[in-house]
Amino acid sequence: MAAPIIEARAIHKHFGALHVLKGVDLQVAERELVFVIGPSGSGKSTLLRCLNRLETPASGSVVVDGIDLLARATDINRARQRIGMVFQSFNLYPHMTALGNVTLALRKVAGKTAAEAEALGLAALDRVGLRDRAGHTPGQLSGGQAQRVAIARAIALEPRVMLFDEPTSALDPELVGSVLAVMRELRQDGMTMVVVSHEMGFARAAADRVVFMDDGQIVEQGAPAAIFEAPQEARTRAFIGQIQRH
Amino acid sequence: MLDTFFNIEIMKAAWPILLAGLGNTLLLSATVVPLGLLGGLILALLARLRSPWVRWPLMAWVDFFRAFPPLVLLIFLYAGLPFIGLELGGFGCVAIAFFLNTGAYYGEILRAGIDSVPSGQSEAARSTGLSATQTMAWVILPQAVRNVLPDLMSNTLEVVKLTALGSVVAMPELLFQARQAQSLTYNPTPIVVAALIYFALLWPLVRLLSRLENRALRTG
Ligand SMILES: Nc1ncnc2c1ncn2[C@@H]1O[C@H](COP(=O)(O)OP(=O)(O)O)[C@@H](O)[C@H]1O
Ligand SMILES: [Mg+2]
Numbered sequence: 210m211a212a213p214i215i216e217a218r219a220i221h222k223h224f225g226a227l228h229v230l231k232g233v234d235l236q237v238a239e240r241e242l243v244f245v246i247g248p249s250g251s252g253k254s255t256l257l258r259c260l261n262r263l264e265t266p267a268s269g270s271v272v273v274d275g276i277d278l279l280a281r282a283t284d285i286n287r288a289r290q291r292i293g294m295v296f297q298s299f300n301l302y303p304h305m306t307a308l309g310n311v312t313l314a315l316r317k318v319a320g321k322t323a324a325e326a327e328a329l330g331l332a333a334l335d336r337v338g339l340r341d342r343a344g345h346t347p348g349q350l351s352g353g354q355a356q357r358v359a360i361a362r363a364i365a366l367e368p369r370v371m372l373f374d375e376p377t378s379a380l381d382p383e384l385v386g387s388v389l390a391v392m393r394e395l396r397q398d399g400m401t402m403v404v405v406s407h408e409m410g411f412a413r414a415a416a417d418r419v420v421f422m423d424d425g426q427i428v429e430q431g432a433p434a435a436i437f438e439a440p441q442e443a444r445t446r447a448f449i450g451q452i453q454r455h
Numbered sequence: 456m457l458d459t460f461f462n463i464e465i466m467k468a469a470w471p472i473l474l475a476g477l478g479n480t481l482l483l484s485a486t487v488v489p490l491g492l493l494g495g496l497i498l499a500l501l502a503r504l505r506s507p508w509v510r511w512p513l514m515a516w517v518d519f520f521r522a523f524p525p526l527v528l529l530i531f532l533y534a535g536l537p538f539i540g541l542e543l544g545g546f547g548c549v550a551i552a553f554f555l556n557t558g559a560y561y562g563e564i565l566r567a568g569i570d571s572v573p574s575g576q577s578e579a580a581r582s583t584g585l586s587a588t589q590t591m592a593w594v595i596l597p598q599a600v601r602n603v604l605p606d607l608m609s610n611t612l613e614v615v616k617l618t619a620l621g622s623v624v625a626m627p628e629l630l631f632q633a634r635q636a637q638s639l640t641y642n643p644t645p646i647v648v649a650a651l652i653y654f655a656l657l658w659p660l661v662r663l664l665s666r667l668e669n670r671a672l673r674t675g
Contacts, residue, residue, distance in 0.1 A: 302579075
């Protein structure tokens with residue numbers, strides 16, 4: 210394996226008395242797509258949010274694209290441009306158009322002129338198939354469209370890695386496909402991705418590796434087929450059994 | 456009756472005086488509303504700092520200036536500050552008093568507005584590399600203001616009405632001018648006209664406000 214582009218080591222995270230991450234190690238290679246699964250409350254979101262320092266671990270190290278996110282000297286706002294994130298609830302800015310959502314960071318962070326930002330923003334919207342919705346506000350978009358705009362907002366900054374936190378969980382079933390299709394294209398373009406999701410079909414088809422978390426720890430990881438068909442750990446078996454029944 | 460309250464001759468005579476007063480009231484409002492908003496914004500932003508060294512003094516400050524009657528505050532500044540060598544004049548005292556008093560009110564409104572914006576908004580903004588300040592300016596504040604617009608407007612109405620307090624420190628605003636005209640003419644007509652001018656000035660705002668409030672009720 211080439212030098213990992215994401216390298217998280219021995220991460221511990223507490224919320225008050227709650228020990229949420231108990232020494233998690235996660236390495237992700239360039240162009241790899243890693244799926245993270247596990248019961249609700251097991252720490253998946255917290256782990257993901259440590260990878261762009263939306264949460265700061267109590268101890269351990271997080272290095273992304275060669276940048277030590279926890280070092281004092283690190284300009285976290287610069288680092289975050291290289292780490293796109295997509296949220297379960299989209300979190301589009303409701304007071305801006307789709308294009309406005311996509312261009313805000315291009316103008317304010319990446320230092321593009323209005324014209325450059327607009328061109329890049331439209332190109333990003335084009336990649337998610339929503340160039341014709343550029344002037345719509347989030348309220349005028351379906352959930353699937355909103356999530357694709359959120360993806361466009363992240364990829365417009367040309368990140369080196371993308372983090373997805375249950376990107377399809379808030380969507381009506383018939384809209385899930387459109388978002389997964391965009392993610393599949395990103396994957397084909399070679400984007401490194403960490404995806405928290407229970408879309409097993411997508412995981413089987415697209416993931417290089419599945420990581421199973423429980424109670425703040427990585428219990429087991431491996432190729433999708435290995436984890437889904439032949440889990441080694443009892444907890445993994447129980448969890449896989451549970452979600453396959455749904 | 457008409458001669459007492461709607462004396463046309465007196466109206467004609469008092470009109471220029473009242474008009475000058477209206478001009479000053481507008482000028483005063485155009486000064487104290489932005490000042491109050493600025494004070495409020497500072498307080499609302501400070502309220503986001505979690506440190507107890509900020510939190511407690513801030514709460515005391517806001518409580519103090521909300522409880523302190525603005526009229527008393529104004530007279531205190533006007534009559535008291537000269538004793539420590541500060542002659543600020545009527546306008547300066549009004550500006551400071553409003554900055555302190557209405558700033559505390561605007562601050563509470565803006566704080567509620569900021570709190571009403573879901574945390575996912577700032578997380579999304581920060582995840583794209585926006586700094587905390589940029590996130591506040593471009594993502595949080597616009598939504599916060601929109602969410603509390605009726606409250607901000609209603610407070611602004613109060614502030615414009617309160618500019619009449621300037622009359623007690625000899626600010627030649629509308630009420631002060633009306634009372635001047637009244638005492639010159641020995642007739643209450645100027646006061647009646649001033650009341651009508653206040654009404655004409657504020658009524659459109661009141662209408663706009665109730666439309667906003669109705670819309671807020673409909674959209675939840
Ligand atoms: N900001 C927070 N404050 C307090 N507790 C939190 C916070 N975020 C998450 N937790 C708790 O940490 C645990 C792990 O949460 P999370 O990482 O969201 O799990 P998952 O994404 O796997 O469902 C849960 O018990 C959750 O309640
Ligand atoms: Mg989660």
